[in-house]
């Protein structure tokens with residue numbers, strides 16, 4: 001028989017999405033457990049993003065985890081494109097009405113979110129194996145997993161699938177239940193012919 005656990009929200013995945021959601025829920029007084037299949041060290045050394053857009057900066061502040069980002073991150077208000085031997089300044093700050101981007105590694109951001117969780121005494125289960133979601137479209141969703149050879153079952157009100165595009169959550173939902181939100185811009189950087197972009 002699996003050991004039973006109860007929480008309001010079971011979050012699958014301890015990447016930036018899962019950790020930030022956990023922090024926002026905590027601030028709202030909502031109980032959550034995060035299940036992550038990798039070790040904490042693995043997640044922390046997985047090099048990925050480095051640029052945070054303004055909306056992300058604001059959200060990290062709202063979550064109360066932006067202090068080190070403001071201290072150590074590099075603010076970029078624009079960049080220059082070199083084309084036909086000429087520099088063209090793209091003043092993002094001016095063009096977007098005062099918005100910037102922040103250069104702050106995803107690993108650092110993940111570190112801050114993990115630290116906040118530890119400080120608040122919140123539960124993250126690393127190396128959770130065979131995570132499976134059940135009855136997620138009912139009022140009594142469940143998540144099962146194994147840790148150190150022991151079986152666990154979480155009863156919850158909601159399951160938040162923050163386990164990425166190839167994770168178990170997306171694969172478990174019928175295609176008709178998935179609504180995608182995407183913004184496609186009518187332009188893009190087209191490769192080497194465009195030239196170099198340099199942050200400034």
Ligand SMILES: Cc1cc2nc3c(=O)[nH]c(=O)nc-3n(C[C@H](O)[C@H](O)[C@H](O)COP(=O)(O)OP(=O)(O)OC[C@H]3O[C@@H](n4cnc5c(N)ncnc54)[C@H](O)[C@@H]3O)c2cc1C
Pocket residue numbers: 012013014015016017018035036037038043047048049050051052053106128131162163164166167168
């Ligand atoms: C090279 C690179 C550069 C990038 N640069 C930028 C950038 O500059 N700016 C930017 O905004 N974005 C950038 N991105 C995108 C950014 O890294 C992702 O958007 C971000 O990691 C998504 O976070 P997430 O928490 O949704 O998913 P993830 O970071 O993928 O986290 C999902 C987590 O779920 C866990 N998981 C998966 N399956 C299971 C399971 N079955 N059970 C339990 N846990 C599971 C995974 O181990 C992982 O820890 C970049 C990405 C890459 C690869």
